[in-house]
Amino acid sequence: MFRRLGVSIYPNNSIFEEDLAYLTFAKSQGFERVFMSMLEVTEGKSAVSDKFSKIISTAKKLDYEVILDIAPNIFDELGMSYDDLRFFADLGADGLRLDIGFDGNKEAMLSFNPYGLIIELNMSNDVAYLDNILTYEANKPFIYGCHNFYPQEGSALPLVFFESCSERFRKYGIRTAAFISSQVATNGPWNINDGLPTLEMHRHLPIEVQAKHLFATGLIDDVIIGNAYASEDELIALGQLNRYQLEFSVDFLPNVNPIERDIVCHNQHFRRGDITEQMIRSTQVRKVYKADNPCHDNQMIFECGDIVIGNDYFGKYKNELQIVLEAHADKRKNKVGQIRKNELFLLDYIRPWTKFRFIE
Known part of the structure; x- marks a missing residue:
């Protein structure tokens, strides 16, 4: 499976012009997908629509794939149901990452949504979650997997556990993603930000070394910078990285x-x-x-x-x-x-x- 680089954007905690500059420069370095958090929204449906549609349309013009990170509270906040995903399609998103899962049948049904939205599953649990979803005959081409990131020092995944979780997705040929952490970025979803990696061993490593490792495992297809904004030097280093063999x-x-x-x-x-x-x-x-x-x-x-x-x-x-x-x-x-x-x-x-x- 081809490999990609991604960045993260936090529209609730950022300025549009800074997001635009970041996305534009990252695109020039070969980045192809955007993780965009909606976990912090509190402003109501109309304000959320205006804010997110603006930055999503900008990302789409730059030819990014955009995945929105959502949780059940988002639907309560916006007065919506999981049975109707039109709001997210109208925003221009390519997919939704489910931070919290359901019973398997629900995820399978969501993968057949009429808007062709990708359903991205949380990979950071070593349980038969994906197996359960696939037994309900999910629309497999529209299923992705993505690990969590961990803002608190010492709280991210150990390598052996990460490998076990990831193997559950790899064996089915599901596209996978995980997060690396900029050593200079300070923006994230919460007021604690000790970096935003998936693996604890990565937290203080140079960003390109983190990416080399994730690709070298053979378990991860998309490597995403969890925090914003990575420096231009970091983006350049990642853009020059050989994604298909160790250098x-x-x-x-x-x-x-x-x-x-x-x-x-x-x-x-x-x-x-x-x-x-x-x-x-x-x-x-x-x-x-x-x-x-x-x-x-x-x-x-x-x-x-x-x-x-x-x-x-x-x-x-x-x-x-x-x-x-x-x-x-x-x-x-x-x-x-x-x-x-x-x-x-x-x-x-x-x-x-x-x-x-x-x-x-």
């Missing part, structure tokens, strides 16, 4: 030579299928690069995340690239650089035959 950020050593730099940065790497625990081996490059490779930075203990390349004393393995997983010493290898520390955990996602690249 590790590398810090080179001063003595790296041009051949080694070329091997690292200008090749499609993949891990051998017959793996070893000590290192990740990219072996095809040694068949292409036959040039001499004198020794340098080879008399040390290599640590996890170090990138090493076979030197002239490594025989047929000269110019083979390896990523160190277990500390060891070998004078036949030159250390050329290291993967940044905040990306080391991503090495867990390099499996047999996994494709990967490096960026300086």
